[in-house]
Amino acid sequence: MIDPAENLAEVQRVLASAAAKAGRADEPITLVAVSKTHNSSRIEPVLAAGQRVFGENRVQEAAGKWSALRACWPDIELHLIGPLQTNKVREAVELFDVIETVDREKLARKLREEMTRQGRELPVYLQVNTGEEPQKAGVLPREVDGFVRLCREDLKLDVRGLMAIPPADEEASLHFALLKKIAQRNDLCVLSMGMSSDFEIAVTFGATHIRVGTAIFGDREHHVMGSDTR
Numbered sequence: 155m156i157d158p159a160e161n162l163a164e165v166q167r168v169l170a171s172a173a174a175k176a177g178r179a180d181e182p183i184t185l186v187a188v189s190k191t192h193n194s195s196r197i198e199p200v201l202a203a204g205q206r207v208f209g210e211n212r213v214q215e216a217a218g219k220w221s222a223l224r225a226c227w228p229d230i231e232l233h234l235i236g237p238l239q240t241n242k243v244r245e246a247v248e249l250f251d252v253i254e255t256v257d258r259e260k261l262a263r264k265l266r267e268e269m270t271r272q273g274r275e276l277p278v279y280l281q282v283n284t285g286e287e288p289q290k291a292g293v294l295p296r297e298v299d300g301f302v303r304l305c306r307e308d309l310k311l312d313v314r315g316l317m318a319i320p321p322a323d324e325e326a327s328l329h330f331a332l333l334k335k336i337a338q339r340n341d342l343c344v345l346s347m348g349m350s351s352d353f354e355i356a357v358t359f360g361a362t363h364i365r366v367g368t369a370i371f372g373d374r375e376h377h378v379m380g381s382d383t384r
């Protein structure tokens with residue numbers, strides 16, 4: 155039996171204690187509840203418990219679930235945390251409130267165009283491939299400064315911060331520290347880093363946003379969309 159509301163409360167307790175240990179008890183740290191693959195019946199108890207910030211990694215899937223949920227909970231803040239194809243930008247700008255995965259010029263330009271067209275300026279984060287993994291999305295660390303400049307100065311995007319997913323087989327703290335260093339030298343205050351397994355460490359290293367899925371909603375492995383198997 156998964157009790158997402160109870161899990162949420164536990165994650166909030168762990169987060170509060172990690173923040174206190176890091177001397178950050180007074181700083182806001184935003185918990186982004188990652189609801190990808192889970193359907194509405196599992197998300198609703200978390201909404202009822204007061205959680206308002208959610209992360210989804212697919213535009214299509216998010217559109218299906220969240221248009222209905224938003225009708226009941228209009229004050230949701232929805233973050234896109236997965237790769238964004240340029241042909242989905244229009245829908246993404248309509249649906250999401252924050253885009254965390256801006257990682258290439260073509261996408262940045264398309265976002266600019268679409269935000270202007272819709273008259274909707276969304277905060278964006280730039281995704282950094284701190285581990286320089288070839289299969290992973292994100293700007294390489296050495297290219298971030300130039301990309302920040304392009305997004306901010308040329309495209310006038312509202313760049314708030316950086317996001318990263320450390321390599322699975324490496325010490326996450328090294329990647330968190332690197333992300334923080336890059337953010338500081340670019341005057342960016344948002345650091346989206348830390349997931350279910352490592353968000354306490356991320357808080358120690360200055361995360362302002364943690365993205366937690368499994369610890370709240372349970373495993374995604376045996377979960378089939380459209381048939382809630384609880």
Ligand SMILES: *Cc1c(COP(=O)(O)O)cnc(C)c1O
Nearest residue numbers: 188211235349350365366367368
């Ligand atoms: C799925 C996902 C998460 C959540 O991961 P958990 O390990 O389930 O907490 C966080 N960030 C991104 C980018 C994801 O795709």
